[in-house]
Every structure is written in C-alpha cells, then in structure tokens.
Amino acid sequence: MTNQQQNDFTKWYIDTIQKADLMDYTPVRGCIAFKPDGFEIWEHIQDEMNRRFKETGHRNAYFPMLIPESFFQKEKDHIEGFAPELPWVTEAAGEKLEERLALRPTSETMIGHLYSNWIKSYRDLPVLINQWANVFRWEKKTLPFIRTSEFLWQEGHTAHVDEEEARQETMQMLNIYKEVVEELLAIPVYDGQKTPSERFAGAVDTYSIEAMMKDGKAVQAGTSHYLGTKFAEAFDIKYLNKENKHQHVHTTSWGTSTRLIGSVIMVHGDEQGLVLPPRVAPTQVVLIPVGPWKKNPAIMEKLDELYAALKAKGIRVRLDDSDQSPGYKFNEWELKGVPVRIELGPRDLENNQALIKVRDLTEKESVEIAVIVERIEEELTTMQTRLLEKARAFRDENSHTNVDSLEQLKQHLTDSTENGTIPGWILAGWCGEDACEENVKNETKFTTRNIPFNPPAEKATCINCGKDSKHTVWFGRAY
Ligand SMILES: [Zn+2]
Numbered sequence: 001m002t003n004q005q006q007n008d009f010t011k012w013y014i015d016t017i018q019k020a021d022l023m024d025y026t027p028v029r030g031c032i033a034f035k036p037d038g039f040e041i042w043e044h045i046q047d048e049m050n051r052r053f054k055e056t057g058h059r060n061a062y063f064p065m066l067i068p069e070s071f072f073q074k075e076k077d078h079i080e081g082f083a084p085e086l087p088w089v090t091e092a093a094g095e096k097l098e099e100r101l102a103l104r105p106t107s108e109t110m111i112g113h114l115y116s117n118w119i120k121s122y123r124d125l126p127v128l129i130n131q132w133a134n135v136f137r138w139e140k141k142t143l144p145f146i147r148t149s150e151f152l153w154q155e156g157h158t159a160h161v162d163e164e165e166a167r168q169e170t171m172q173m174l175n176i177y178k179e180v181v182e183e184l185l186a187i188p189v190y191d192g193q194k195t196p197s198e199r200f201a202g203a204v205d206t207y208s209i210e211a212m213m214k215d216g217k218a219v220q221a222g223t224s225h226y227l228g229t230k231f232a233e234a235f236d237i238k239y240l241n242k243e244n245k246h247q248h249v250h251t252t253s254w255g256t257s258t259r260l261i262g263s264v265i266m267v268h269g270d271e272q273g274l275v276l277p278p279r280v281a282p283t284q285v286v287l288i289p290v291g292p293w294k295k296n297p298a299i300m301e302k303l304d305e306l307y308a309a310l311k312a313k314g315i316r317v318r319l320d321d322s323d324q325s326p327g328y329k330f331n332e333w334e335l336k337g338v339p340v341r342i343e344l345g346p347r348d349l350e351n352n353q354a355l356i357k358v359r360d361l362t363e364k365e366s367v368e369i370a371v372i373v374e375r376i377e378e379e380l381t382t383m384q385t386r387l388l389e390k391a392r393a394f395r396d397e398n399s400h401t402n403v404d405s406l407e408q409l410k411q412h413l414t415d416s417t418e419n420g421t422i423p424g425w426i427l428a429g430w431c432g433e434d435a436c437e438e439n440v441k442n443e444t445k446f447t448t449r450n451i452p453f454n455p456p457a458e459k460a461t462c463i464n465c466g467k468d469s470k471h472t473v474w475f476g477r478a479y
Pocket of ligand 1: 432462463464465466
C-alpha cells in the first residue's frame with residue numbers, strides 16, 4: 001500500500017474515482033451517476049459476461065422494476081431478508097395504490113410468477129435467462145460502486161428438471177464469474193460456499209467468489225445460488241414430466257454487480273490514481289505530442305499514422321492534442337489509469353523512435369516506430385498478466401493460516417495495528433454453530449467469507465469454541 005492508501009483508504013478511494021471522473025454524487029442519497037469512463041468499464045464487463053452467458057446457452061430478457069408486495073409474502077425467508085432494505089411506491093397519478101409496489105431488490109419473485117406460466121412440460125426446460133438491470137437496496141452507509149442504494153447488475157434465473165442439473169448450473173456460473181474476474185479484471189478470487197447465516201434469503205445453498213482489496217477487506221465479487229424447489233413451491237412452477245406427472249422445477253439464480261468497478265480500483269490503484277487492467281480500460285493507449293510540436297507538422301502526421309495503425313488492431317486509443325502542457329497530460333492520463341502512454345517529440349522523430357511508458361512500471365523506454373504497434377500489443381498482454389500476479393502475491397501474503405483461536409486473532413489484530421500492516425484474512429476452523437460465527441464477528445468484526453473449495457490447509461478445531469471443526473473457512477472484514 002502507498003502512503004495515502006495507508007492513511008485513509010476510503011478517502012484515497014473516493015478522491016481517486018472523483019479525480020478520474022468515473023462518477024458523481026446526486027441529491028438522492030446513495031444513488032450515483034456513472035460517468036462515461038466509469039460506465040465503460042461496466043460495458044467491458046458486460047461484453048465478456050454476455051459472451052460467456054450466450055456460449056453456455058443463456059439469453060437476455062427484461063422484467064419490470066416494480067414488484068407487488070404480495071409477491072414478497074410468498075417466500076418467508078426472502079421477505080425477511082429483504083424487507084428492511086426495500087423502497088416502496090405507494091402512490092401514482094395522485095392516487096394511493098391498492099397494493100404497494102417495491103422497487104426490486106432482486107427478481108426471483110416476479111420471475112417465479114412468470115415462469116409458472118411459461119413452464120408447462122419437461123419440453124420447456126431448462127429455462128436459461130439473464131437480465132441486465134438496476135436494483136435497489138436502501139443502504140444506511142454507502143460507498144460509490146461498492147455499496148449504493150441503486151446499483152446495476154445482472155441476475156441470471158434458470159429452471160431445471162432436477163436437482164443435479166440445477167446444481168451443475170449453479171457451479172457453472174460461479175466458474176464463469178471466477179474466470180471473468182480473474183482474466184478480465186485481473187483480480188484473484190477464492191471460490192467457495194457461504195455459511196448458512198450468509199446465504200441469500202431463500203436459497204438452499206449460496207456460493208461466492210471473494211476478493212481481497214488493498215486495505216485487506218473483502219468484497220463478495222459474485223454469488224450463485226441453488227434455490228431448490230423453494231421458489232417453485234412458492235410460485236407454483238410445475239411441469240409435466242415424461243411419465244405425465246406434475247413436478248416442481250429446481251431453480252438457480254446468480255449475480256454480479258457494479259461493485260466490480262469499485263473492486264478493480266481498490267485492487268490495482270496506486271498513489272498516482274487508477275491502474276486499469278488493459279482488457280477493461282476505456283482507453284488503452286494515449287498518444288501525446290511533446291516538445292515544440294505545433295511548429296513541426298511531421299509530429300502530428302506520425303501520431304495520426306500511429307493512431308490509425310493502433311485502431312486498426314482493435315486497440316482503444318486516444319490522441320491528446322489539447323493545449324495543456326505535456327506534464328499536465330502525463331498526470332491526467334496516469335490518474336485515469338490508461339495502461340500505455342506514447343510520447344513523440346522532434347528528437348524522437350529524427351531517430352525514428354517514440355517513448356513508451358507503461359502505467360504500472362516506473363521507467364520510460366525508447367522504441368523503434370517501425371515495431372511500436374506489435375510492441376504495444378505485447379505490453380498490453382503482459383501488463384494484464386502482471387497485474388493479476390501482483391494482486392495474487394499481495395493476497396497470498398495477507399492470507400494467514402496460522403491463526404487458530406479467538407485470542408490469536410485478537411493478538412494478530414493488535415500486532416497489525418502496531419506494525420502498520422493490514423490484518424488481511426485468516427483461514428480457520430469452524431464447528432458449524434451460528435453462535436461461534438456470531439461471536440467472532442462481535443469480537444473482531446471478522447465475518448465468514450466462504451468455505452473454500454480448495455483451502456491451502458485444513459483446520460481441525462473451531463476458532464471460537466475449540467471443538468472439532470466441521471469446515472475450514474476464510475474470515476475477514478468485509479465491505
Ligand atoms: Zn465453535
């Protein structure tokens with residue numbers, strides 16, 4: 001971590017996203033505007049997700065934002081989980097509505113209602129639908145992109161003939177999330193199962209991918225739920241099987257949201273501002289003329305040529321010929337996290353060279369103009385890999401496997417405060433009792449992140465009570 005990040009990580013984060021022009025606040029508390037550079041990161045995430053969703057047989061559809069109150073009453077756990085966060089529409093066209101309508105926090109209920117009409121026979125299954133939408137969860141404490149009252153997301157809702165197929169779907173989508181977050185956003189994640197207390201309201205099983213930010217806190221970067229027949233029973237979603245018998249479908253749902261944008265910034269950003277993985281950067285390369293370039297038209301000619309050559313390779317390139325000083329422009333584009341900068345001045349041109357600067361490296365380098373396009377392509381690929389490796393090394397360094405009791409955890413927290421290091425996460429045993437999980441949370445603010453599929457070690461005893469452990473769990477503080 002850099003100095004500013006260490007002093008006040010939240011302040012560093014908010015300053016950075018505002019200076020980089022990703023978002024703005026609005027008069028509606030907890031509801032932000034996504035400015036073009038912020039939104040474009042989301043668009044690249046959408047493109048990659050859509051590609052993978054469609055490859056695996058899913059199609060996009062759209063469902064209404066307003067949901068009748070009675071729909072929520074049908075699944076008991078669901079209403080209990082979401083009721084405190086729901087904003088309601090009670091009036092329209094000057095008249096009180098007969099039934100109040102919630103702004104959707106998620107669409108299981110509306111979709112459950114519709115699937116009961118759409119699904120009649122085994123021939124109608126599976127139903128594999130995804131929706132890109134905005135959802136509302138009225139949050140008391142908000143942080144742009146990470147926790148807002150309105151946010152953007154995708155929610156997949158599928159229906160299947162049986163448990164086996166629905167569980168395969170649940171895991172398939174979790175894997176897709178893991179691949180997209182690691183390969184596109186260069187953020188390493190731990191995949192695993194949520195404990196019962198952290199489950200989605202109404203799910204039989206919830207799985208998640210968990211990412212570590214630079215302050216050591218966790219972001220739940222995506223979840224996938226096996227819903228069993230709970231929603232099918234609540235909404236009467238039945239099909240006639242091959243033996244002509246009525247059966248409830250097994251459903252799944254899965255989601256990722258615009259908190260991924262916040263995660264990219266918190267995982268890769270540095271003192272100079274954003275560091276964007278090339279695959280999601282709105283601008284991948286910026287061209288900047290330097291020296292007395294206005295008196296030397298050959299410089300702009302060469303830059304125009306380079307611009308066209310990079311663009312022809314599908315690279316997202318910008319040419320900054322504004323009248324700001326080069327130094328100002330360098331800062332500006334570093335702040336915005338643009339992966340590669342190319343500088344061209346009179347002397348460079350004489351030597352048929354240009355200077356390149358890669359965002360996460362310190363040195364500039366002279367490169368022959370004749371080979372610069374290939375070189376840039378290479379730099380973008382290696383930077384993408386390097387960012388993932390750096391983030392993985394950081395995470396591993398701060399994933400502790402030697403903390404096995406509440407006392408040791410408290411000592412670990414005291415030590416990290418004294419040493420000015422981050423507490424990170426700990427891998428510990430858990431007996432399976434809610435009370436033990438609750439006590440660790442109350443005493444340390446460490447919550448269970450997930451029960452990893454591939455833990456680096458197996459723990460024999462519960463961190464809280466010392467009895468035999470049922471599960472080995474990641475614990476950490478979370479956003
Ligand atoms: Zn215990």
